[in-house]
Amino acid sequence: xxxxxQSPPDLILQEGANSTLRCxxxxxxxxLQWFHQNPWGQLINLFYxxxxxxxxxxxxxxxxxxxxxSLLYISSSQTTDSGVYFCAVYxxxxxxxxxxxxxxxxxxx
Amino acid sequence: xxxxxxxxxxxxxEKGQTVTLRCDPISGHDNLYWYRRVMGKEIKFLLHFVKESxxxxxxxxxxxxxxxxxxxxxxTLKVQPAELEDSGVYFCASSxxxxLEQYFGPGTRLTVT
Numbered sequence: 001x002x003x004x005x006q007s008p009p010d011l012i013l014q015e016g017a018n019s020t021l022r023c024x025x026x027x028x029x030x031x032l033q034w035f036h037q038n039p040w041g042q043l044i045n046l047f048y049x050x051x052x053x054x055x056x057x058x059x060x061x062x063x064x065x066x067x068x069x070s071l072l073y074i075s076s077s078q079t080t081d082s083g084v085y086f087c088a089v090y091x092x093x094x095x096x097x098x099x100x101x102x103x104x105x106x107x108x109x
Numbered sequence: 110x111x112x113x114x115x116x117x118x119x120x121x122x123e124k125g126q127t128v129t130l131r132c133d134p135i136s137g138h139d140n141l142y143w144y145r146r147v148m149g150k151e152i153k154f155l156l157h158f159v160k161e162s163x164x165x166x167x168x169x170x171x172x173x174x175x176x177x178x179x180x181x182x183x184x185t186l187k188v189q190p191a192e193l194e195d196s197g198v199y200f201c202a203s204s205x206x207x208x209l210e211q212y213f214g215p216g217t218r219l220t221v222t
Contacts, residue, residue: 031208041198041216048210086152094208095165096142096154 002027006087006100013077013107021072021103023087030090032063033097034072037084046072046085077107111136113214115201121220127189130217132201134183140164140204141184142211143176147197155199158184159207191221 003026013019023032034046047054047061049070054061058077063070074081084104088097114133122128134141143155155174156166160181169176173192178184188195198218202211 031210033210035213041218043200043213043216045210045212088152090208091154093165095157096168097144097202097211098154099144099152101151 002029002089002091002098004087004089004098004100006085006103008103009101010104011106013105015077015079015107015109017077017107018073018075019077019105021074021085021087021105023070023072023100025068025070025087025089027092028065028068030094032070032087032089034061034070035086035088036081037086037102039083043086074105077105079107079109081105082107113201113203113212115199115214115217117217118215119218119220121222122191123222124193125190127187128191128219130186130188130199130201130219132184132186132214134201134203135212138203138205138212139181140207140209140211141178142202142204143184143186144168144200144202144213145197146200147194152200155186164207188219191219193221195219196221 005024036044051065060073084102088099116131141158146152154168157164158178175187198216200216201214204211
């Protein structure tokens, strides 16, 4: 099955810093999503981005499907950005999301 | 528009007992999914409904887990009998169509003691 790897596993930043999170996947995919799991455990949709680039405020994402990776950019990080960021791709049958292990981000003031 | 809701938010039961989790998807979403995250590991797929039919249940760990979606609206996930290793967070998600963006509920934290 498809393997999803995220890096780095942990990231510690000072407020105001920028960061890039990476998601590699082992096979071609049709759909990819980025999520933020907040300290209360809720999975918040960030981007649905099978290919190309999208931006939403301080966050942006780029997926290069032909090279099997996606990047999540966080600019001017804030303490509320802390939490776990997950990348997930659909399996070949399109019936399930396969998640990476996540990147744990800690932003301190 | 209301998001995906799950009930209960927390459940603490003893080993051997039965627990039923409920998920209400976003109105109009025919596709409903169950996932779980145990012991800080990655989030794993359990099964996928399209309306009331099970499309893919390859992630169900064993026959102690039973999912239903009668009428194609809300879904329940029953664990009977519960074991210690079933502890974790159970997420439900829904999407408008297969392969489209999934929206997750807040999860049910299950603790088996």
